[in-house]
Amino acid sequence: AQKITQTQPGMFVQEKEAVTLDCTYDTSDPSYGLFWYKQPSSGEMIFLIYQGSYDQQNATEGRYSLNFQKARKSANLVISASQLGDSAMYFCAMRGGDYKLSFGAGTTVTVRA
């Protein structure tokens, strides 16, 4: 069984500052993929970044970076230089060997001007 845990229900961040969203996971699969998605109030799901379990380097996509610590089973998302448009709900997800794609409970980020 796979499980994704996001322990921060909500976070506030000042515009232009960085914010780290926590994600821990549990799986027995030797190969898996980790994803982060953004969900604005409109409800659409926007893919942000991916990290493979065998990737040696942390993934980066523009202002998003993933701090992957395999031994700790954590995959934290860092958003740098926060913008007002970053206010949304953020989900961590994992896909295992059977292609089951599971999501965490999410973290609501509010960016203050």
Add this chain to the structure above:
Amino acid sequence: DGGITQSPKYLFRKEGQNVTLSCEQNLNHDAMYWYRQDPGQGLRLIYYSQIVNDFQKGDIAEGYSVSREKKESFPLTVTSAQKNPTAFYLCASSLVPDMNTEAFFGQGTRLTVV
């Protein structure tokens, strides 16, 4: 344009009635997924399918049924056995066997029991 289409966007159902939510994709993806999202909550997996004519239960399959007769279609039926069906339903698809490709999502269907 390639993508995933969910219909309808809003759906109202009377208690005791079955209702089917549509999900169609033209991305040539093998895997498809159905999720339920309650207000302010995360996405919970209902069913998923890796290939035509095969599907697996997710974490909250009770009261739901699916079929996968065509690669591009994965309809979800909310049955009268689902005690609290009011929620936002999201459909997604992804490539198989590429583990590193993201899932693409539809715009969702908001189901309300009246």
